[in-house]
Amino acid sequence: EVNKAIYAGADAYLMKEIGSNNLINTIFEVYSGRFILDGEVTKKVIGQLRKTPSQTMDQELLTPQELQILSLVAQGKTNREIAKTLKLTEKTIRNYVSNILNKLGLKNRTEATAYAIKNKLV
Template sequence: MKRLRILVVDDHEVVRLGIRLLLQGRPGFELVGEAENGAQAVALVERLRPDLVILDVRLPDGDGLEVCAEITRQHPEVQVLILTAYPDEEFLVRAIEAGAAGYVLKRAGSRELLQALEALARGEAILDPAVTRKLLEQFRRARAAHVEAFKDLTPRELQILVRIAEGKTNREIAEELFLTEKTVRNYVSIILDKLGLSNRVEAAAYALKHRIHDYVKEEPSGGSPGRS
């Protein structure tokens, strides 16, 4: 396994010391530097060019996830492992968006941290199981809410609502679905009534808010939609 050159960024000296002792004598790892804030981290990445940065979320001079984004933007070859005390799915999502290759909680044991580092050395992504479970549960709840949002609409009404969300006129909808404009207007009225909405703008906003394009899967020909 390639020797992984590591930079540790954390404002707590005891955390840096713990990681230093953990890596000491490990043949696959080399601790090349330590930083206690974001500015130091960015400068050391530029100077030392580590393979991996172990980065805390909370830093004295700002948001660690912004530092992560800056590092991955300037040096896409450098991996970032977020090591944090916060088991919050919002931080996990932001970390992924910032380009982090891994997310591990500080309460993880030495063995779990070493396993994460070894996985990253192999090019794998690592997410803490506890936070991942919370995130998946959040997605499941959101999915259930979206399904509930459209449960009273027929497949044809869903087809029309999709096109309302896309900003299409009654005429355009009628041409696509081989209907008359009057029929489309009737469908629009029924949709508004079922959803308790006042107009097409509200209907479009409602459809987009509840991610109708994820809920409705249509055939290329514009045939009947299926529910995913």
């Protein structure tokens, strides 16, 4: 959740137990341009960064549906075949593939296939 929030643009991530004074101070800090993570959250994020390759964080950006579509792309399926398999329209699949490429910083289906194989998604 923390990674998704940060990738989505969150400037702060706090635990629910934060007191009202700390919350107000945090709002002012963020307004001043600072990034704030709760101490426990910071420990978890740093621990994850130390043991997780960056590709895994990229994959966390993908929805389960996008991961499934990426796997099918890597298997050499066409948009039409994927659409038929998942009971979606071809246009929807094109949109999904475009989103996947954008999220992972890839240029085309070939790069997506290489990415999926490298990261054992196939």
